[in-house]
Amino acid sequence: MASWLPVTLFEIVGQGQAPSKDYYQLLVTRSQVIFRWWKISLRSEYRTAKPGEAKETHVDFLENSQLQIQIALVFGTRILDYVFNLCEGKFDFLERLSDQLLLNIISYLDLEDIARLSQTSRRFAKLCVSDQLWEQIVQSACDTITPDMRALAEDIGWKRMFFTNKLQLQRQLRKRKQKHENQTQKNQA
Template structure:
């Protein structure tokens, strides 16, 4: 499964808190943690400072409380926890699946399972509430999606369309058709 991982597992940018203006970049690869720093200062002693780069293995990073502290200050505690988990090998492979594959899998799930999957992460929540997923669900649950149905679904949203009962849909389709006839 790890062979499916990209070389760069995480990348982020941040600025140190005031009064410092230093700019940082962090990159977590399959093998190491890379921190880059650019000193931003008007003081003459830092004027010619070149950007710094610091690399260490995942295990060395896990033992390095100074670098962990610096990441927590610049990027926040949630980023630090995420980086620590990556370095420990705790990788969420579901989160890393391509969106089309997650959409394909999700259309076979029960509604309760989609609701639970949407609570796993922001990325999965976005996919579980996407128009693409609900369009696929509607298409797989209906014998036929007519052009009028498709037009209404696009107007009100595929998820809303799915949860609207048949009587309400028929009423909305009639009103929409009547409105289109009156505008011509």
Template sequence: MASLLTDPLFETCGRGPPPIKDYYHFFVTKSEIIWRWWKISPRMVYRHTKPGEVKESLSDFLEDIDLQREVRVVFGDHVLEFTMALCEGRYNYLDRLSDSLLLRIINFLELEDVDLLGQTSRKFQQLCGSEEFWEQAMRRHCCSISDEVVSLAKEIGWRTVFFTNKLHLQKLLSHEVLGLPAIKIVSEILK
């Protein structure tokens, strides 16, 4: 399974914490880590300082406490922990799956579990809150969906329609037939 992974396994870059203005680039492949830095300083002493680079094997990085400390200071504990896991061969395969495949998997979960999954990472938060997911959930939980409900969902969102009870939904649909904006009515209902 690990052979399916593509390089880089992880890559990030950014500035150091204040007052440091140096720029850092951290790159993890299947065989090594690469740590690059560019000294950025208003002082004349550092004007002609060249960029630096350290390349280490994954096993060497696990033993290099100084480089680990630098990664922690610049990018935080979460990046260091993730990198250590990669160096030990513990890969997160879920993050590497396509969004369409993840949506298919998420659709098998209960709604409470979808909410919890959405709290685990930014990617899952976006997927679990996406219109595509809520449209699939609506189609899965309802026997049939009328064209009026589809047009209403396009206007106010599938998630809102999913959690709106049937009485309020009928009220929204009747207002839409009369030409009244459904968004105003939804905001009144949700108050």
């Protein structure tokens, strides 16, 4: 299963805590953890400082507490925990799926489950409110979608359209149709 993984499992860049302007990069590959830093300073003693790099195998990284502390200071403990999981072979394959595939899967969930899923991560929150998802849900719930319904959904959003009752939808469709007819008559005059 690990062969399905890309060469680079994780990469993040960042700047040191103020007033530092130092630049950092953390790269986790299938076999190594690479931590790079660049000193950026106006002080004369640091102007000639060359960029630094620490490379460790996954096993060595898990035992290198100094490198772990540096990473935690720059990127935080959440990132350090994530890197630990990668080094221990605990991969989150769900996070690696494409948005389109995840949207397809989510469209089969119950509404309550979609609401719960949206609370699990920023990525899922974004996917669970996306028009692409709600368009799929509306299409599976409706027998046919007329061009007027599609135009209205593009104006108000597919999610709002899904939760609007039928009477309100019919009223909005009539208003939209009348507005379109009035504009057509004005253009012809």
